Amino acid sequence: MNGLENELESLQNEGLERTIRTCSNVPGKPGYTLRKDRLLLNLSSNDYLGLAQHPKIIESMRDVLLLEGAGAGASRLITGNRGPYDRLEESLAAWQNCEAALVFANGYMANSGVIRALAGRGDVVFSDRLNHASIVDGIVMSRAEHARYRHNDMEHLRHLLNKYRDRPRKLIVTDAVFSMDGDQAHLREIAALKREYGAMLMVDEAHSGGVYGVHGEGLCHELGLHDEVDVHMGTFSKSFGVYGAYVTGSRTLIRWLVNKARPLIYSTALPPAIVAGIGIALELVQAGHERRQYLLSASKLFRSSLGNAGFQVAEGNSPIVPVIVGDNHTALRFSEMLETDGIAASAIRPPTVPDGTARIRFSLTEAHTEQELIDAIAKICRVGHQLGVLET
Template identity: 70%
Template sequence: MKWMEQELETLAAESLERSLREGVPLQGSPGCIRQGEQAKLNLSSNDYLGLAGHPAIAETIRRELLREGTGSGASRLVTGNASAYTRLEEELASWQQSESALVFANGYMANTGVIRALAGRSDVVFSDQLNHASIVDGIVLSRAEHARYRHNDMSHLRSLLYKYRDRPRKLIVTDAVFSMDGDCAPLRELAELKQEYGAMLMVDEAHSGGIYGTQGEGLCHKLGIKDCVDIHMGTFSKSFGVYGAYICGSRTLIRWLVNHARPLIYSTALPPALVAGISTALHLVQAEHERRERLWDSVKLFRSLLDSAGFSIGSGDSPIVPLLVGDNAKALRFSNALATQGIAAVAIRPPTVPAGTARIRFSLSASHTVKELAEAAGVIRRTGLETGVLRA
């Protein structure tokens, strides 16, 4: 086991070691978190619509816990497929205007399970180089050839599609909103290339579901290309404020996944009470439009304040705002300094992001007030100057 200590020492020396820290929501202060004895504005959560503490979701789960118990007891293909699953999947299919839907335990399992079920040794998967790790791992598990194209570079993707045009199965997979950069994939162009080369298209809407579209359906719906997407994936752990993931698509796709997606087949099902809570969250996502309006107002304000302060925040317009620092140690110092000033903003370092691009990744929520964000931007600017991240 000595090698572990040596490797950890190397990580620490390069400011790359990670550690766990406790944090609990601050009662009565949405958008805030308590870490130790200090209350902080939580600018690192993916709770985009502020639903994680919604009383209606909590009440649904409480009621169903008393009726259904705490666990499902088996995988969905054994005895764990409670009636709450059927209701939720019907609601998801209706919401996404798709033929069918399938719920997974989480987004990581959905991506790894689906990609492995759709591609094999003789196939090729085309993947944006900034796609989430779960997509990358799904491709590795599939043993298909991994053709990575430069971030959002459709000319590069086209050249790869032409190179592998004779492969029996071709799958293009992309994040809709990239989790560490906050920019969007060129989904219309991807849909055109998919049709031109006879490929399947899978879109991960983990960070766009709930916030784009008239009822939070996602970026594919907003752009009007949802019918071009063969595999529509989303999660319940972000905008929905709960836990889990879903796949929407054709009835044939869902039948195939029930028989071939190993994480679904060989994992215990989510507790029925949690699944019922997701249904309540889905209703709130569709009905409470003002949450999306508040969020987008906050996004415009916060991005404008950081940009005018002179920070490099990337080109996106989503609730994910990456403040680029570059150096690992400096990013950690900046994050720790913000923490002492009452702002929870985590430093993101390699291998999560490419070497030399360490950053503070801010995530905004409908729970944040204009006053909180304006004050936070002032603190961030001042701390940036004090730590040398921002030059006067």
Template identity: 70%
Template structure:
């Protein structure tokens, strides 16, 4: 197995090798993390609404764990792992999404890979935005359907591909609602129109928009009023909900099909009931504590505009994902390390997660951050930018 060492050396030379770092939450400072023993402002977490440390969620999970008297579910849902809490949560999710049915999965990766491979196969085609999450790409590969990749948010390119493959047996368009590495939005209205024109299915991944957009956090599709035009609606509980797991909502027919054909669901042990109970409590909070969404979106607008005003290259959008584009892999790593020395945890994102030449610092904001913490962070980010030559000057006026 010596070949591994040689390949890893190549990754290291290209500043692409990954390593693990130990992190821990701070109960008294939810916007911070302990990283390798150091207290850092946490601008890398997906805990958008600050719910991962919510006392009501933790208490509901504790009560469920003690009441059931079992740490794990012991089997897949189709064997003996399907507790009553699953049905209760799925009913609440369907009502929240204004759909007929919902189905809970262990995580978003399993949901995407499983659903796509259950819907299409050989002789079919999937139209995939080039900036979609890796789990979508892997789902297409596993499905053995043809992979038609369209340029990011380029509806004319998608139209041309749809026309080219118009005679395929099944056609599936898949998109993130908010793209995980750029923080911008999919052109959902146009995707709905193309789906209707070419008689395709449309699947939308709301991993980074669920809980944040919508009157009650239902997601971007609801904000735009197109939720009933989306055939497969997917979301996760590992981001705005602060826990773990995922769901798919849609028609009763869809959920019945997925229950019979989605291999990651059929052949995986079910989530423990304590996790499912915690998700149900988080769903209540997402729908009722509107101030969390309002504060997050306000913080995101301020933080993004402050970096742009300072002279940084930042992707457009209004989401909690604020990518600062660096370009060079080594510079991005040095930028991240320098931020750590300034008391900020902000991870460098490099290929293959993002395209070559677009390495970046991906800032991820949370309701747990105060306005003063973000103002101080912008000042320190500017100092690092000047020191590393990423900025020629820093305008913070």
């Protein structure tokens, strides 16, 4: 097909071909997964608070499924907006201490839809080079100027803001916690630059919502910066253990998105059962202080242990702990050997990460016990020595 097979062969030779593999949940063991009937410690899950199998969420979804049926049957602006949506959005706005909230089908739709609704030709969007692909694609589709600043380089961001200071609309967009590195954006400095140059600020809390904040509100709340954020976005597919995404902000913002966010307007609404499950998950997230404390403590242990062993580990305190190995084939082999040892840990390669920075992206959940993590660290170190990633 027009050279596709040759290009796929090139991807395979470069260690860049992606494949889809089947996994299954293990009832009663949220920190594990089944793959080819083998029980694996799951160190590649974003279910940070271990809620994906929580019985209260499942019970709520089952009840609404029987009442409302399998699907919404239409977009939210037609007849797809059901009662669970209204209740959830009221709760989200209260949780985030904002005027209003809007639920989207997923994070990709939320980011791409919001950015396209807020920026267009003649405007400029400032974006960290390591932002999620959904942010990048949203900027490209918006047709606004795309001003990418070097990762967490505030002087470069200032330079770009000064360069484009006369543009009619300026939007700064950043992940709060970067999905492949696990480090945090310099939100205090970004907020200060936003004020200085009269820009809007949008923060993606996909990997920080539920993990940070007294009630899991996210990193912006933990740092006391939530009032500086014009567009607060987060997802329900990670700490919440369900599916979907949200945007919170002013009533004016939400009214604008209802009228201009194309992924919302032209997509069938999330099934009511999913929305009901999210509502219960929100209650559990808000009450999950002990879960958050344990998760961050376990992440600190895991990160420091691998760093002390000699691995190249990115700084941070999030449950995302990447081990940089560099070579694509080495990363694939590392992942395969870990699976043989009973650990599911995915190899992440370009273009998801920059060339030469292929890695094993470990991702912890509250469901992992300390002993499970200690045993996993020993196995990871053994494989590291075998592959020459660690010096003997």
